[in-house]
Amino acid sequence: QSVLTQPPSASGTPGQRVTISCSGSSSNIGNNYVYWYQQLPGTAPKVLIYRNNQRPSGVPDRFSGSKSGTSASLAISGLRSEDEADYYCAVWDDSLSGPVFGGGTKLTVL
Amino acid sequence: QLRLQESGPGLVKASETLSLTCTVSGGPISSSSYYWGWIRQPPGKGLEWIGFIYYSGGTKYNPSLKSRATISVDTSKNQFSLKLTSVAAADTAVYYCATPGLGFGELPPDNWGQGNLVTVSS
DSSP states (O other): OOSBBOOSEEEEOTTOOEEEEEEOOTTTTTTSOEEEEEEOTTSOOEEEEBTTTBOOTTSOTTEEEEEETTEEEEEEOSOOGGGOEEEEEEEEETTTTEEEEBOOEEEEEO | OOEEEEEOOSEEETTSOEEEEEEEESSOTTTSOSEEEEEEEOTTSOOEEEEEEETTSOEEEOGGGTTOEEEEEETTTTEEEEEEOSOOGGGOEEEEEEEOOSSSSSOOOOEEOOOEEEEEEO
């Protein structure tokens, strides 16, 4: 049982826009920065979004993040086949005094 | 840019101690990051924070591990290590070392090693 709640799966066709949600509480999302990771099979998670909506250098602007209250979202526009991966949200939890993660969303590009 | 690399055995017997090391390159471990942490991912499952050691030397662990984890640092080798005692099949996972590099503070990690699969055998 993950502290942050994500839908287990999402899908879209090439060129579409998809969003993935992440729900938490006042002790985590409500009070701290949300991060989003992309994990391709057999590889380590790679950060796509940090501090709610910032992209590290090299991450395409097709990826965007937002946060409102105790929920956050990752949006992927212009969907591509190479976007097929697992996506995780993460945030610092003040009660746990450590980072917590969502259960992950498997994105399928149809 | 800091780089992290895990090393250690891929197979551990049940009830024994799992030991992994993370070697940091690209900067001194004593001051380059707010914390140095370990995260694991059981096969086909999500990510779980194990614990971390602060740049100041203090440590923090996930209570779910019931005091089985110990993280230490060796500044002379620019490495930090994880020991997990009394392992069981449920501890089979890919173990990642990770650190926050895009900020200094209580933030999720953004810089990860490539991972080390550890299988617990009975």
